[in-house]
Amino acid sequence: MLYPHVIKVISPIHFLTPPIGFLFFFFMLYPQRSFKRWQWLHFLPFLLHFIELIPFYLGPVEAKIHEAELIMQYKSLINYPSDVSYFSPRTLVLLKVISTVAYSFLTAGMLIQFIWKAGRLVYQKNRLLLNWLAASMSIRLVSLYFTLSYVTGGISFNNLNFSYSDLLMNMDAMLNVAFLFVFPSLLDGVSLNSLVLRLNEPARQAEPGEDEVKLAKYQQIAERLEHHFSKERIFLNPDLSQEMVASALSVSPRALSRATVYMYNLSFPDFVNSWRIAYIVENQKVDETWRNYSQELLAEYSGFGSRQSLNNATNRLYQLTSARYFSAQLEK
Structure with a gap:
């Protein structure tokens, strides 16, 4: 009643959060995929509901106060007469619940399927990310239980007063925000098994007659190079050049070229291509x-x-056509 202009502001957001949550999980698990145009359809219910509420948002404050008075009179956000939108409040809530349930189970199924198919190495590499998503999904399902209980009349939230049930129903979002503040690198999504440091650990020892100083120098460059490739995935840039990478690592292009030859027996272009090929192989293993x-x-x-x-x-690199090489890798 003190702030009538906020009445109904959150209503369209109930159609927005379920698809956003689903797409958030999707691109965490499959960061290599790009957003498709048809995926905008996920936001169609939000857009339609927002458009139909624009006259109410821009209308007189008396209409908003009247809506608030109806909510207070019937002591419910669901069962009260309203002509603000095309559907009654109860029908709107039913549509929102159906959307939330559908997206929640789609998200849970996608996460379970990914963990099941990912394999031990991918899970170990991404243990923190996958455990976090699983915990977030668990809280979301608990929140869904309370939402359904409230809508069906199984529980009451003490009329319109805030309760701990409300807090629990918002804990999923709070957990995610807090977690990403502590571990912002998780936004990079799942890291594939091949896109990690490929140097032997502990560091390779100099062979008889090998220059230890030169080995240490090139090994350091190679470690920085692999870390940069793994974190930034700049090898996905078709216009990537040796000069660009050398500049990013603060080394000379000549030193970078010598490092790849010395450590991998590969020219710099072949080194880049080996990462691109490994990227395809790993994606094919985890993504049908x-x-x-x-x-x-x-x-x-x-x-x-x-x-x-x-x-x-x-x-x-492998003396095979690309089709035969990838087919052979999938059979392993």
């Missing part, structure tokens, strides 16, 4: 969608730019 991509799409999404470049790289 990637197994159905054409060679052109695989080349585009991995930074090669063209099918011919991808095929040339697999021929040079």
Whole structure:
């Protein structure tokens, strides 16, 4: 009653949070996928409900006060007469609950399926991320139980007063915000198994007659290079150059080139292509969608730019066509 202009402001948001939660989980688990145009359809209910409420938002304050008085009179956010929107408050709540339940179970199923198929190595690499998502999903399902209980009349929230049940129903969002403040790197999503440091640990020892100083120098560059590739995934840039990487690592292009030859027996372009190929292999192992991509799409999404470049790289590095190489990797 003190702030009538906020009446109904949160109503469209109830249609917005379930799809956002689902897409948040989706892109955490599959960060290599891009947002598709058809995915905007997830937000259609929010948009339609928001549009129908615009006349109410821009209307006189008396209409808002009247709406608040009805809520207070009937002591309910669900069972009271209102002509503000096309659907009655009860029907709107039913639609919101259906949306929340559907997206919650879709999200839970997607998470369970990913963990089941990911394998031990991918799980170990992403243990913190996957455990966090599982905990968040558990709280969301508990919150869903309280929401359904309230809507069906199983529990009462002490009329319209705030209660600890309200707090629990918002704990999922609070947990996620707090967790990301502590571990912001989790927003990078799942890291694939090949996109980690590939140098032997402990650090390789100098062989007889090998220059220890040179080994230490190039090993340090290689470690920084792999960390940069793993964290930033700059190898996905088809225009990536040796000069760009050298500048990012604060080394000379010549030192960078010598490091890849010395540590991996690979030229810098071949080193970059080995990461791109590993990226495709790991995506195909954990994401069935990637197994159905054409060679052109695989080349585009991995930074090669063209099918011919991808095929040339697999021929040079593994003496196989790209199609045969990826087929062999999936059979392992």
